Ligand SMILES: Cc1cc2nc3c(=O)[nH]c(=O)nc-3n(C[C@H](O)[C@H](O)[C@H](O)COP(=O)(O)O)c2cc1C
């Protein structure tokens with residue numbers, strides 16, 4: 001396999017069409033879904049010359065978690081829909097690659113098992129945990145305690161989903177439940193399960209339109225781990241994130257799956273990076289398919305990027321080996337693009353190297 005697009009084609013051949021549509025699709029007319037990729041394609045790079053190095057160092061440290069490259073595994077739900085080994089395969093591949101995996105709260109494997117699989121491969125794997133804060137805060141706190149006990153190093157609160165986006169492919173396919181035997185495992189076995197034990201419903205996780213900054217303060221009071229927020233697009237929200245003491249932000253439109261017609265993440269990154277002014281790490285996801293996309297995001301102010309669908313395609317196409325190949329392909333592609341831009345380290349990339 002040579003490109004993410006080839007992995008996607010291989011995944012599509014193997015997947016149930018309704019499951020492929022769930023992974024691939026976006027909200028409504030999928031305008032944002034497409035724009036996440038085309039916005040990168042419209043940007044032009046201006047390389048610097050005569051200042052590179054035979055040896056590049058791609059490593060970064062994000063909120064105390066080292067990563068061998070500034071390319072992380074974004075949280076995506078339901079990996080066992082993509083491959084029987086599910087999140088175990090993804091976690092082993094991410095640990096092998098030495099990169100951070102942000103485990104979805106909607107994983108089809110329990111966080112304890114994911115952490116154990118990662119530890120088989122690396123003694124101290126970089127696992128972060130994504131949270132949808134549930135209106136029942138006691139229930140939410142139980143999930144937080146469980147993830148902490150499993151050894152995660154940060155929490156990533158997704159804030160772009162006050163309600164779930166309308167994915168018309170899922171409506172068309174009537175995809176609303178996981179197949180028999182698959183469950184949202186991180187919501188199971190938490191005391192008496194308040195959701196009534198049926199965690200196989202795709203919409204089982206409660207989206208809370210009533211969340212506000214007080215809930216973020218609440219979470220910060222409940223954990224010593226860094227708390228990031230994921231899914232902001234407005235510079236004023238980035239300023240508020242700094243004001244409210246969050247540890248980091250992820251500029252994200254949820255891969256075009258929430259509010260359709262929001263801009264591509266790369267197009268709002270410069271204003272958000274300016275608003276944050278280096279006060280905290282800025283991550284970005286959405287549409288990263290090539291090393292040049294990574295270079296553009298870092299040059300415009302991101303400290304690292306996340307990849308969602310590319311990991312799912314690798315997983316569906318080849319399980320753990322497929323995810324490893326995907327991550328190594330992205331690493332090599334980024335390394336080459338960095339070299340061609342005259343950089344030795346991710347931090348060498350600067351905004352003047354990107355032109356609209
Ligand atoms: C199939 C799928 C499931 C996702 N599940 C979650 C999730 O459970 N939690 C979350 O915060 N984001 C979720 N996302 C959003 C991703 O974290 C990320 O923002 C997005 O996939 C990035 O875009 P990309 O797929 O173009 O790389 C999901 C995305 C996809 C495609």
Ligand SMILES: CCCCC(=O)C(=O)O
Pocket residue numbers: 077106202203204205254257
């Ligand atoms: C209720 C699970 C939501 C998973 C998700 O975030 C997505 O499909 O984008």
